[in-house]
Amino acid sequence: MTPRPRSLAAFAACALGVLLLWCVALPWLSARPAVRDRLRFLERRGVDASAMYYTELDAMDAILDRYEGREVRRRGGPPRR
Structure with a gap:
């Protein structure tokens, strides 16, 4: 065939x-500057940009809060103001 x-x-x-x-x-x-800045932001917080499951990383709580415009929360505690 x-x-x-x-x-x-x-x-x-x-x-x-x-x-x-x-x-x-x-x-x-x-x-591009925006992407480069985002990668630096993640690196400073110990987030591997090539990781598959970001939600398993401790640093992602604050990053997701910032991204979604919520108050930053601490793991196991009330949100920071």
Whole structure:
């Protein structure tokens, strides 16, 4: 069973799209000031930006509170003011 030219072209287009996204768009985006500042913010708080489950990190409570505009809470205690 040989692949049809149309399906090969679709696969090649998808592979090229992923390659461009990974090698061009994401590096460009990570160099933007807003993204760079966010990565520094996370690093200062000990958050690995490549972690899969941010909610398991102690530092994420305050980060999520800040992001959602809530008062910052302490783990196991009342919110800080």
